[in-house]
Amino acid sequence: MGLAKRIIPCLDVENGRVVKGVQFVDIRDAGDPVEVAKRYDEQGADEITFLDITASHEGRETTIHTVEAIAEQVFIPLTVGGGIRTIEDIRNMLNAGADKTAINSAAIYNPEFVKEAAEKFGSQCIVIAIDAKKVSEEGEPGKWEIFTHGGRKPTGIDVVEWAVRMTNYGAGEVLLTSMDQDGVKSGFDIELTRAVSEAVNVPVIASGGVGNLQHLADGVTHGKADAVLAASIFHFAEHTVEEAKLHMQEQGIEVRL
């Protein structure tokens, strides 16, 4: 017996509604974030991640009131990301009831921001969010690059090197999204997940590509992820979090039931 692998439903929120796109376009409405969060909490979600998907390119602040409303009713860890650019943004989210904040593009513009944030608030509430795209060809050793702006802008930064650097700067967790897989429903980028998980000494959350319950289990057993994140398979009631946990448990993965 030991530490359970976590299942984290993700709420992509735009204008106060949970949405989910396929490769960051084609958005479908999936409900009121507070109701959705409560439903996942009841199903046994280990954490909830709330991403303001519009914040990054339209400069919108994530909805503090929604975070407050969730935090008043849901007593599991809550991570908030999307548009976290300043120490003040982090403080606002923590005061609203978030336990962790996910920093993405702001770290790319100013890597020292992660260091400053971790020193100020502690590593436990600083998550480095990485949007990765595969740049190696078939048959070559895996290589991934960070993309910003919803996967449109390359940065030239190597994903594994970046993950190591950011955790050295104090990020306490890595939220790793494969932009190639996101919304495609054919499973995580296992090679990417394993490469990052084996390179860093903090927990790695695999994200992007879950289409069925086996994909979640594969992320842990093959990808060596410490936690698995998914959105659409839970939003549209294809599966409950509890079903996902039972499926993982059947394969010898330790879960919290």
Add this chain to the structure above:
Amino acid sequence: MNSKICAVIDYGMGNLHSASKALEFVSDHQTQVLVTSDPELIAKADHVVLPGVGAMRDCMGEIKRLGVDQVVAEVAKAKPLLGICVGMQAMLNHSEENGGVECLKMFDGEVKFFGDDLFESQGTQTGEKLKVPHMGWNQVEQVAHPMWNGIENNSRFYFVHSYYVDAKNQNQVKGRGHYGKDFAAAIGQDNIFAVQFHPEKSHKAGLQLLKNFLDWDGVA
């Protein structure tokens, strides 16, 4: 009517919203939850919580600067007192964090680093390298105490920590955790109880523990 007061000690270290919201949620309007650093208010409270996140040096620095050490010493004489996470660690003699920090010496023992080379040491997963911080849901083996009322033994709670409590007096260990090595997940003595995990983030088991605390008269 709010007949009782629960004070959550605010010494500027981290997120007290979660702890106070969870206490309010379980109090059923019977207890007024105050987040405060005012010694007079804390002196009036029926129950007191010492929370804490972040680094020990900063925590102890603020505890001393604001005189919270004296307030806690006063509370510890009689009132039910609950330490959470770094609030628990602060109750030990000394912590290895930040090159070594003297703590409140309410419990005999040390706060130690899990280490960069931590491996699973028991069960079937022998040899698996363990990440630090210890982050997520892990089991707690209970030692009989009123704070565990209504919570199944070996229930999972949410942990986030890189340092752990090595308690010298095993009789004070009220909950045993394991992550590569055994550590004290809960300690207690008389009217004091402290937990390494975050009950305010531990779903039903955590809420039950907070409810037990508000119902507790401080008699172990």
